[in-house]
Amino acid sequence: METKDSNNNNKETVYDVPKRDGSVWPDDRCPAYTPREGAIPSIKGCWYCKYADFHLKEETALEVGICKWPQKVFE
Numbered sequence: 001m002e003t004k005d006s007n008n009n010n011k012e013t014v015y016d017v018p019k020r021d022g023s024v025w026p027d028d029r030c031p032a033y034t035p036r037e038g039a040i041p042s043i044k045g046c047w048y049c050k051y052a053d054f055h056l057k058e059e060t061a062l063e064v065g066i067c068k069w070p071q072k073v074f075e
Contacts, residue, residue: 012045018069024052025064036074050074 015030026047035041039048046052046065050072054065 018051019067020069022067023064024067026054030067032069034072 011025012027012029013025015028018030018032019028024046027045029045029049032049032051033044033046034050035044035048036050046067047054051067051069052065053068053073054062056074
């Protein structure tokens with residue numbers, strides 16, 4: 001696992017394996033990253049992954065999501 005600090009002090013964590021049923025931040029990523037429809041191609045992070053559940057279909061999205069890999073949240 002590797003953690004990087006970007007210019008705006010947000011931390012990005014790169015996992016060696018998916019963090020199944022674990023908490024993930026929007027900028028985190030892993031080898032299972034699969035972009036959901038509408039994802040920005042140049043940005044790769046859990047926020048845009050088909051396997052991450054940030055309650056994006058709900059009225060209020062979560063700041064920290066749950067990795068649902070291998071179950072897709074978005075098709």
